[in-house]
Amino acid sequence: MHFDRKDYANETLLHLYRHLLKPRLIEEKMLILLRQGKISKWFSGIGQEAISVGSTLALNPDEYILPLHRNLGVFTGRDIPLDRLFAQWQGKAHGFTKGRDRSFHFGTNEYHIVGMISHLGPQLAVAGGIALADVLDEKPKVTVTYSGDGGASEGDFHEALNVAAVWQLPVIFIIENNGYGLSTPSNEQFRFRYFVDKGPAYGMEAVQVDGNNVLEVYDTVKRLAEDLRQNPRPVLLEALTFRMRGHEEASGTKYVPQELFTEWAAKDPVENYEKWLMQEGILDEEARMRYRETIKREIEEGLRIAEAEPLPTPSLEQEIGDMYAELPVASDQLPVAGEDEDQNDPATDNGQPATDKRYVDAISDGLRQSMERFPELVLMGQDIAEYGGVFKITDGFVKQFGKGRVRNTPLCESAIVGAALGLSIKGKKAMVEMQFADFVTCGFNQIINNLAKTHYRWGQNADVVVRMPTGAGTAAGPFHSQSNEAWFTHTPGLKVVYPSNPVDAKGLLCAAIEDPNPVMFFEHKLLYRSLSAPVPDAYYTTPIGQAALVREGQEMSIITYGAGVHWATALAEELHLDCDIIDLRTLLPWDEAAVRRTVEKTGRIILLHEDTLTGGLAGEIGAWIAENCFRSLDAPIMRVASLDTAVPFAPSLEKQFLPQQRLRQAVEKMRGY
Structure with a gap:
C-alpha cells in the first residue's frame, strides 16, 4: 500500500492515525460486550475504517455527513462523547434517541450528522436536500453521504444521484464497494465492474480510491470538497474495500471464500498506515502505545458512565408527546365557531x-x-x-x-x-x-x-x-x-x-x-x-385538528369529510333531513370532542367517506364511538363508503363504485330506528 504524504505535516498524519485507531479499538471492545450480552447487535466496520475517518476529517466540522452501519469513524471523527455513543447502543436515555432506536439510527445537529434508517437508500436524497439548502443560501459547503454496493441497487440511489446532477448539488456520494450485499456477491447485484462507470451516465464526475488507504481517502475528499464549495456539483466517489466480518455478527462469514480474507487482511487500513508511519519516523513505539492506552482509557471511562445510566423510564406523556414537534404560536387565525354557531361561512x-x-x-x-x-x-x-x-x-x-x-x-x-x-x-x-x-x-x-x-x-x-x-x-x-x-x-x-x-x-x-x-x-x-x-383576501389559518359543524339537526349525525360533505348536504336538503353534518377537515388528529358532542346529541351516527370501506377511517371512528359513547347510541353505527374494488374507468361503473346511492339507503334505514 502506497502512502503519499504530499505536503501534509506530521501533526496531520498523526491526527489521522489517532482517529483511525479509535474506531478499531472501540470495535474490539464492542465485540467483547456483544458476547457478554451488554449490547444487542453489532455491524462491524473492521477493515473499512479508512473511508469513514478519511472523509470525515477532510470536511469542515459544520458540514453534514450521512453515515451507514459501518461508519463508526464518522461519529468518533466528529468527537462525539463516547459515553453518549455507548448509551445509544445500550438503549439508554442518555443516548441520542432516548432508547427509541439502536446503533447509528440517529442524527445530531450539534455534530452535523444525520443517521440512517434501515432502508439504507433514502438518506442519499436527504443529503441532496441539505446541499440544496446550502445552494439556496449561497453557503460554500459540501455534504457527504454513504452507500454500500448492495444498497446502491435501490431505486433511491438512482433518484438521488439523478436529482443531485440535474440541480448541481454539492454532494459527495461515497460508495463503499466491499464486494457483498450481506451474503450476495457483487456479480449478483449488478453487471458492471466498478461504480465509477456509472458517473458519466448521470453527468457527474466519478473518482475511485483505495478505500483502505486513509491518506488517499482524506486527500481525495479534501480536494473534492474544496472544489465543490466553489463550483457546486455532485461527485461519485467509489472506495474499494472489504468487510472482514459479517454483515452483522449473527450472520457470520461462511459465504465468503477464505482466500479473500487472506488477500484483504494484508491490506488492513490500521496496520498498514501504522507501519508506514513508523517506517517514516513519524510514529515510534512509545507514541504508538501511548495512543492506544489513551484511547482505551477513554473507552473504559465512557463505558463506566454509560453503564451507570438507567434504562429509560416509560412515560406515556413523553412517548406520545414526542411524536410531533411543538406548534408555533398561532398567527392570523380565523375565529373558531362554537358548538351551536353556523360554520358554513x-x-x-x-x-x-x-x-x-x-x-x-x-x-x-x-x-x-x-x-x-x-x-x-x-x-x-x-x-x-x-x-x-x-x-x-x-x-x-x-x-x-x-x-x-x-x-x-x-x-x-x-x-x-x-x-x-x-x-x-x-x-x-x-x-x-x-x-x-x-x-x-x-x-x-x-x-x-x-x-x-x-x-x-x-x-x-x-x-x-x-x-x-x-x-x-x-x-x-x-x-x-x-x-x-x-x-x-x-x-x-x-x-x-x-x-x-x-x-x-x-x-x-x-x-x-x-x-x-x-x-x-x-x-x-x-x-x-x-x-x-x-x-x-388576507392571510389566515384554520386550526388543524378541529372539525366543523356545517349543518345542525336532531334526527341523526353524518360524520364525513371532503366530497362527502357535499353529498351529505345535498341529500339532507332533498330529504328535508334534520341532521348534524360534521366535516372532520383533519383526519389525523381527528376531532374527538366534536364527534362526542354530536353522538351525545343525536344518538344516530352515519360515517361517510369516499375511500373504500375496509380499513377506511370510518372503521376507526366507529370503533372509538362504540368504546367511548356506547350509552349515547340509539342505533347501530353505520359506515358508508366506496366499494372494495379499484376505482373503475367507465362512468357507469364509477357511479356504482362511489357511495352516494348507498348513503341514501343508510339514511332511510337509520330513520327506521
Whole structure:
C-alpha cells in the first residue's frame, strides 16, 4: 500500500492515525460486550475504517455527513462523547434517541450528522436536500453521504444521484464497494465492474480510491470538497474495500471464500498506515502505545458512565408527546365557531374583505401568501414551475418567486420527499406536490419511515407539506382516482388534512405550512373548479385538528369529510333531513370532542367517506364511538363508503363504485330506528 504524504505535516498524519485507531479499538471492545450480552447487535466496520475517518476529517466540522452501519469513524471523527455513543447502543436515555432506536439510527445537529434508517437508500436524497439548502443560501459547503454496493441497487440511489446532477448539488456520494450485499456477491447485484462507470451516465464526475488507504481517502475528499464549495456539483466517489466480518455478527462469514480474507487482511487500513508511519519516523513505539492506552482509557471511562445510566423510564406523556414537534404560536387565525354557531361561512364572521374564489384558486392563494410570508419555503413538484402544475395552482409563481424556490423535479417522488426532509434539517420549509395522490406510492417509504418518525427518533422535525390531488368522479380510472388517505392516518408522526371547501382549503393549507410537522394535504380535484365561496383576501389559518359543524339537526349525525360533505348536504336538503353534518377537515388528529358532542346529541351516527370501506377511517371512528359513547347510541353505527374494488374507468361503473346511492339507503334505514 502506497502512502503519499504530499505536503501534509506530521501533526496531520498523526491526527489521522489517532482517529483511525479509535474506531478499531472501540470495535474490539464492542465485540467483547456483544458476547457478554451488554449490547444487542453489532455491524462491524473492521477493515473499512479508512473511508469513514478519511472523509470525515477532510470536511469542515459544520458540514453534514450521512453515515451507514459501518461508519463508526464518522461519529468518533466528529468527537462525539463516547459515553453518549455507548448509551445509544445500550438503549439508554442518555443516548441520542432516548432508547427509541439502536446503533447509528440517529442524527445530531450539534455534530452535523444525520443517521440512517434501515432502508439504507433514502438518506442519499436527504443529503441532496441539505446541499440544496446550502445552494439556496449561497453557503460554500459540501455534504457527504454513504452507500454500500448492495444498497446502491435501490431505486433511491438512482433518484438521488439523478436529482443531485440535474440541480448541481454539492454532494459527495461515497460508495463503499466491499464486494457483498450481506451474503450476495457483487456479480449478483449488478453487471458492471466498478461504480465509477456509472458517473458519466448521470453527468457527474466519478473518482475511485483505495478505500483502505486513509491518506488517499482524506486527500481525495479534501480536494473534492474544496472544489465543490466553489463550483457546486455532485461527485461519485467509489472506495474499494472489504468487510472482514459479517454483515452483522449473527450472520457470520461462511459465504465468503477464505482466500479473500487472506488477500484483504494484508491490506488492513490500521496496520498498514501504522507501519508506514513508523517506517517514516513519524510514529515510534512509545507514541504508538501511548495512543492506544489513551484511547482505551477513554473507552473504559465512557463505558463506566454509560453503564451507570438507567434504562429509560416509560412515560406515556413523553412517548406520545414526542411524536410531533411543538406548534408555533398561532398567527392570523380565523375565529373558531362554537358548538351551536353556523360554520358554513367563517369568511363573513370575521369582518375580513373576501373575494369569491374557486377551491383551486383558494389553494393557490394560500400557497402564494405562504411563499410571501416564509422566505424559507421551497416548492417542489413535477411541472410546477413555468407550466404551473397540471392543475395550474402554481401558475405565475416562477415569475414572482424565482426557480430557486419553485422547482420542477424529475419523475422521482422518493428523492423529492427525501430532499424536503434535508431542507427541513437546515431550517427550511418544503411543499411537495404529488401530481396525483396515486403517485405518492413512489415516495411512500420516505413519508412513512423518514418524515413521520424523525422527530420521535432524534428530535428533528420534518417541516414538509405533501399536497395530494385526490378522489374520483372524473372517469380517470384506477391510477388517478384513488382516495388513499387511510394509508397515512395509520401513521403516527404525520398529520392528515382534507378540506371540503375553498375557505378551509386556504386556511388549512396556510396552517399546514406553518406547522413544523409533516402534513399530508388532500385536495379533491373534482372540487377544484366546481366549487366557489367568499374567501378572505388576507392571510389566515384554520386550526388543524378541529372539525366543523356545517349543518345542525336532531334526527341523526353524518360524520364525513371532503366530497362527502357535499353529498351529505345535498341529500339532507332533498330529504328535508334534520341532521348534524360534521366535516372532520383533519383526519389525523381527528376531532374527538366534536364527534362526542354530536353522538351525545343525536344518538344516530352515519360515517361517510369516499375511500373504500375496509380499513377506511370510518372503521376507526366507529370503533372509538362504540368504546367511548356506547350509552349515547340509539342505533347501530353505520359506515358508508366506496366499494372494495379499484376505482373503475367507465362512468357507469364509477357511479356504482362511489357511495352516494348507498348513503341514501343508510339514511332511510337509520330513520327506521
